[in-house]
Amino acid sequence: MTFSKAGNEERVEHIEGHWFDLNGNMSRLFALLDLRTAAAFKNEQFHPLKLSDVPIHQTNFDADMGTVMFNR
Numbered sequence: 001m002t003f004s005k006a007g008n009e010e011r012v013e014h015i016e017g018h019w020f021d022l023n024g025n026m027s028r029l030f031a032l033l034d035l036r037t038a039a040a041f042k043n044e045q046f047h048p049l050k051l052s053d054v055p056i057h058q059t060n061f062d063a064d065m066g067t068v069m070f071n072r
Helices: 025-041
Strands: 002-004 014-020 064-071
Touching: none
Parallel strands: none
Antiparallel strands: 002 014, 014 064
């Protein structure tokens, strides 16, 4: 992770690094969207789930979400 801040500024203006979804919430969100899409495809009713209840498995869990960059 790298960030830069001008010497006369009080806040960080730029931050960049590799983002890892360590708790799996992004993978759960994508899995939840897949469940909803599958229900619509099958013409079945979609039953909402809490994000923490969405099942994810090692085969579809990828903690490496890539590089992110924020600028103010």
